[in-house]
Amino acid sequence: MTLPLLDAVCKGTMRLYPPVTSVNRTTTCDTILPVSVPIRSTEGTLVHEVHVPKGTDIVVSLLCANTNKAIWGDDAEEWKPERWLGDLPQSVVDAKLPGIYSNMMTFLGGSRACIGFKFAELEMKVVLAVLLERFKFALPQKDIRWQMTIVASPVVDGKAQLPMNVEVIV
Numbered sequence: 001m002t003l004p005l006l007d008a009v010c011k012g013t014m015r016l017y018p019p020v021t022s023v024n025r026t027t028t029c030d031t032i033l034p035v036s037v038p039i040r041s042t043e044g045t046l047v048h049e050v051h052v053p054k055g056t057d058i059v060v061s062l063l064c065a066n067t068n069k070a071i072w073g074d075d076a077e078e079w080k081p082e083r084w085l086g087d088l089p090q091s092v093v094d095a096k097l098p099g100i101y102s103n104m105m106t107f108l109g110g111s112r113a114c115i116g117f118k119f120a121e122l123e124m125k126v127v128l129a130v131l132l133e134r135f136k137f138a139l140p141q142k143d144i145r146w147q148m149t150i151v152a153s154p155v156v157d158g159k160a161q162l163p164m165n166v167e168v169i170v
């Protein structure tokens with residue numbers, strides 16, 4: 001059975017709210033990092049690559065890659081599952097992000113990518129399909145903020161929590 005809307009909702013959510021927002025790495029040798037678009041330096045010259053010496057700590061933001069306006073468009077910060085109901089924009093295809101999951105970096109890419117991503121994807125779909133058949137969920141009138149630190153969490157009144165009104169469907 002294909003459930004395109006459920007699939008689109010999961011992808012839309014995983015793009016905008018990646019549970020792991022960034023990963024840290026330390027270079028083990030001198031490295032040259034190419035940049036996707038040239039950067040203008042403080043001297044006014046265009047920089048096409050960055051020299052990174054061995055032993056440099058690097059923060060790789062999965063959230064920034066997932067919400068880059070040059071890739072996803074001006075509405076990059078909006079939750080729009082319908083993006084996945086048709087063809088993705090050419091800018092997303094052309095970006096060739098190395099992520100293992102649906103043109104985004106949520107589960108990373110390369111040899112240390114998440115090995116549990118298919119399990120996680122299946123689990124979230126099963127849980128949603130079972131719960132949504134039996135319960136109605138609604139957000140309360142509270143100011144919910146998303147704290148996008150290394151692990152993302154919803155916060156209300158300074159405490160990590162996600163209050164919800166849950167009603168049994170009879």
Ligand code: HEM
Nearest residue numbers: 019020023024106107108111112113114115116117119120
């Ligand atoms: C929505 C759920 C999940 C997300 C967003 C996620 C994301 C990630 C990310 C970003 C990494 C790379 C971390 C790094 O290298 O610094 C990672 C690694 C890993 N994940 Fe997941 N993960 C999820 C669920 C799972 C599940 C369900 C499992 C196991 C059943 C799992 C097992 C692993 C393992 C073992 C690694 C380490 C892989 C390695 O270093 O070679 N993950 N995950």
